[in-house]
Amino acid sequence: MSSSVPRFGANYTPSQGWFHHWLDFDLDAVRADLDSIAGLGLDHIRVFPLWPLFQPNRTLIRPRAVEQLVQLADAAAERGLDVNVDGLQGHLSSFDFLPAWTQTWHRRNIFTDPDVVSGQAEYLRTLAAALADRPNFIGMTIGNEINQFSGGPHPDPDRISPAQAGRWLTRLLDACEAGAPGRLHLHAEYDAAWYRDDHPFTPAHAARLGAMTAVHSWVFNGTAQRHGPTGTATEHHAAYMIELSKAWAPSPDRPVWLQEVGAPAPLVPADAAAAFTEATVANALDCPDVWGVTWWCSHDVSRSLADFPELEYSLGLLTNDREAKPAGRAIARIVEEWREGKKPPEPRTLALVVDAGDDETAPRRSVCAPGGSVFEAFARLTAQGARPTTVLASRSDDRNHLAARGITEVVTPERAGS
Incomplete structure (x- = not known):
């Protein structure tokens, strides 16, 4: 695949047992799931070990669990699927998964305690090293939205400063690199990093640390509530986050991975999911330098499992019985269009100034x-037919920076669309 063609994938949610499948690992069931994912024409998956199951004690990383992860990666390779691995789970679909050696009687800050961080580093290094010789191994993501443990609204946060968050990210990215040199290692936060004033994980961390910038776009954050399921802001939310990230990026062509995006009911009704999927992906791919799009998620969660938020049960591209849903068929059509030679997008020449204070x-x-x-x-600008990007206020008069990004016009929010 040429570098101009984006990657298309799914976050792998096992159809049997959800992520608890690691407790009763069934390689045949995994292979059947991967067959159904590959059947959509996708080229990669993002995989989620459960941290407490893989590292139940700080000095015990279970060899059998690591072996099963490698087996999953090899099964993916047999089906033409590359694999990214999220190490620290961390948080998935409203449930927290933290090992006992960080909790209650052993309560320690997971971002700053030196023993905990050393354990995390060794865990990530071990997973990366186990896959380092696999050609289909993309690289590690430190963890899934683990920034949610660092502040509100989490009920029991491990509070840290932005400087401490940066040191933690750097330490763990270095551990991934030590295990698998030269792979694409990155980190990923939920949108508090971009939207919440006091959050310790910052846009600068997201856009400047790691091999690429990861964006997780969810319209239940107030976007769909404010603008409706078909509003411009809703259908362009992923594109907005991609372009917002570029304001902080250290280079004009830093790749951005739309690593999570989904159609959450009832804010996006079931009968509108396919149209939302097509619009969201098309708009995201109208942004230059998108490495890929990875849908959340591959398979629906079984209704036999209790206590999930209602929206989590129906986010799959495929049913729990591995049948393609309308959103899955929409993704398959998009994949086919791009692989038939669709042209990459032109640069975005209009930049909206972002003044969020200290960069x-x-x-x-x-x-x-x-x-x-x-x-x-x-x-507003998008609704009027413009294709805006963003630029930090501190760079808005920097002619070299603007020229490198192809920006020819700069406008403040107050004047935009007026």
């Missing part, structure tokens, strides 16, 4: 959130 900590980044001046201005 490193972004203390006023809520201007970027739904309802904020930058967010709403981006939606």
Whole structure:
């Protein structure tokens, strides 16, 4: 596949047992799931070991669990699927998974305690090293939205500063690199990093650390509530986050991975899921330098499993019985169109100024959130037919920076779309 063609994949949610499948690992069931994913024309999956099961004690990383992860990766390779592995789970679909050696009687800050961080580093290095010789191994993601443990609204957060978050990310990215040199190792946060003023994980961390920037786009964050399921801001939310990330990026062509995006019911009704999927992906791929799109998720969650938020049961491209849903068929059509030679997007020449305060900590980044001046201005411009990107206020007069990005016009949120 040429570098101009984006990658298309799914976050792998096992159809049998959800992520608890690691407790009763069934390679035949995994192979059947992967067959159904490959049947959509996808080229990669993102995989989620459960941290407490793989590292139940700080100095015990279970060899059998690591072996099963490798077996899954090899099964994916047999079906033409590359694999990215998220190490620290961490948090998945409203449930927290933290090992006992970080909790209650052993309560320690998972971002700053030196013993905990050393254990995490060795765990990530071990997983990366186990897959380092597999040609289909893309690289590691540190963990799934683990930033949610660092502050509110989590009920029991491990509070840290932005400087501590940066040191933690750097330490663990280095551990991934030590295990599998030269692979694409990255980190991924939920959108508090971009939208919440006091959040310790910052846009600068997201856009400047790791091999690429990961974006997780969910419209239940106030976007769909404010703009409706078919509103411009809703259908362009992923594209907005991709372009927002570029304001902080250290280079004009830093790749951005739309690593999670989904159609959450009832904010996106079931009968509108396919149209939302097509619009969201098409709009995201109208952004230059998109490495790939990875849908959340591959398979629906079985109704036999209790206590999930209602929306989590129906996010799959495939049913729990491995049948393609309308959203899955929409993704398959998009994949086929791009592989038939669709042209990559032109540069975005109009830039919206982002003034979130200090560039490193972004203390006023809520201007970027739904309802904020930058967010709403981006939606207005897009509704008028423009293709905006963003630029930090500190760079908005830097001719070299603007020229490198192909930006020919700069506008403030107050003047945008007026």
